[in-house]
Structure formats: structure tokens, C-alpha cells
Amino acid sequence: MGSLAGMAIDGFAAPGWLALLGLVAAVTAGYGWSQRRRRRNILRFTNLALLDRVVPRAPGWPRHVPAALLLVALILLTVGLAGPTAQAQVPRNRATVMLVIDVSQSMRATDVAPSRLAAAQEAATRFVRELPPTVNLGLESFAGTAAVLVPPTTDREAAVHQIQTLQLAESTATGEALAAALNSITAFNAQVPGSESGPPPARIVLMSDGKQNVGRDEFALAAEAARQHVPISTISFGTLLGTIDMGGGIIPVPVDDSSLARVAQLSGGRFYPAQSGAELHQVYDNLREQIGYQTVEADVSRPWLVLGTLVTLLAAALAVVRAQRLPA
Secondary structure, three states, X not given: OEEEOOEEEOEEOOHHHHHHHHHHHHHHHHHHHHHHHHHHHHHOOOOHHHHHHHOOOOOOHHHHHHHHHHHHHHHHHHHHHOOEEEEEEEEOOOOEEEEEEEOEHHHHOOOOOOOHHXXXXXXXXXXXHHOOOOOEEEEEEEXXXXXXXXXXXXXXXXXXXXXXXXXXXXXXXXXXXXXXXXXXXXXXXXXXXXXXXXXXXXXXXXXXXXXXXXOOOHHHHHHHHHHOOOOEEEEEEOOOOOXXXXXXXXXXXXXXXXXXXXXXXXXXXXXXXXXXXXXXXHHHHHHHHHHHEEXXXXXXXXXXXXXXXXXXXXXXXXXXXXXXXXXX
16 A cells, blocks of 8 residues: 555555544644634734734744644554554464485585585575574485484574585485475474364475486475475576596586476475575575565554654644644
């Protein structure tokens, strides 16, 4: 609906109170009528010398400032009484997130400085530390097998410690990683007291750079995640020019965008490419906003009521200073 001094409004919880704006309009009209009537009464004096002694010279528009402020205050207070609402970002209270990080040998590639793994560790650490404390976060690493390093918890330091000590290994078993993440979420939900709204919302954040080469089918697991209402946000990290030195031979390890994009699509999640540390930080920042916060209609009446009260006090103070009385 617009904004006043940053006070955005999308709707009203009690719009019936807005009917009072009609009374404010009536007060405004009454003030204008009283001023015209006062002017007519003054003009009845035909003796100009007597008029100057009885009625001092009009002070001009400043004399209307207290009344104008009071009318503005009435409008602000009326809007506040109507319970204005606006969309606001609030931390999620029951969300579960499994952060799954690829530690296959291709993560040694230095196409992302200082290496894919080092850049991933830095960005993941910041993501973990800045995620709202009400979100339950689990951590998993995978290469040829998957390892749940930290089950879902609000203990961020445990996840940070494990991220900083990640070790590289052979192969890439993306499907196994997704299966382990889904099992962790299911096990955690079984420990959470039930509610009428069902299990807490959950999501898997998968960061990888390579194509699966062992283990269960990643696409079948992505479809299973969709059936369990667990979207997978996939991050494809690296470039097409990545290489690693294996026993003196240079092996290309191009990033695999297509597979990770399909995993996200099948699960109902989103795919994010990142070719640098800065881009990876931006992806994690976007994910933190999506995962850690939800948009709700919040009550924003307080600033309207506060401003209305302050304007009322200002109007009263000006009236007392100018005429030693409240505005009439």
C-alpha cells in the first residue's frame, strides 16, 4: 500500500477502525469552517482603529501549524488502531537442513583459488555460523562413501570443526550421499515431538563438482526426496577448466552442471552454479535467506502509534508556546 517514513503497509488486521478517518475529515472541515466564521465575525467591525485594538494583526499560516499537526497525529493513530500489517522475514523455528559436501579428489583442483575444497570450507563455515540458531543443521561429507559427521543440531561449533577438518577421498557417490541425508532427516524427525502440521520442513544442500561414478542412482534418490517433501538445493562448484595432478599426470575434472541441475529439478529444489569463491558465498547467502527465514504478515502498528503520539505531543507543545492553550 505504500510507505510513510519507511513504514510499509500491505494490509490491515482490523480495517473497521479506518472509519474513524471520516471523523478526522469532519474535524478538518469543522476547523476550516470555524476559521471562516471567525474571519466573518471580525469583519463586522467597521471602525478600523477599534479593530486594530481588539484583534491583533493575524499571525498568518504559522497559527495553523498546531492544528495541522494534531490532524496528522489523528490520521497516524487511526492507521495504527487499524492494525497495519506488512511482510517480514522471521527465523524459522523447526527447519532441518543437511549440508552435504563433496570431498572427492577433484576438489583438489585449483581453478578456484586456493582450491575448490578450501574455498568450499570457507564459504560453508560462514553459512553455518550465520544460519539462524533456531534451524537444526546436520553435516555430511561424501566421496566413494557417505559419512554423517554431525546429525541435525543447533550446535554450530560442531559443524564448523568438522568442516575445517574435511579430508579428500576417492570416487563420487552422490546417490549414497543423498540416501544418508534423507535417513538423517527421517531419524531426526522421529525424535521431534509431533504436531498437527506434520514433520518440520527439511532441505538438503548438496555441494559437489563432479559426476557420480559409484553407488546408487542419484536421480532415483532425488525423486525419493521429492516424495518425502525434501527439496535438494544443489551447488555446482568449479569450472570446466579444472584439472588435478594424479601421479604426475594431469587429469581434467570439469564441473558437472547438468547432473546437479537434474537432481535439483527432480527433488523440487533449485540449482546454483558457482565458479568462484565469491559466487559460492553469494549462493550460500541466498540459501541462508531462503532456508533460515520465512515471510509472514507481521503487525507493524507500533511505529504508526509511536509517531502519532509524538506528533500529538509536538502539536500540544507548539499550541502552548504560541497561545498558552491547546489547538482549537
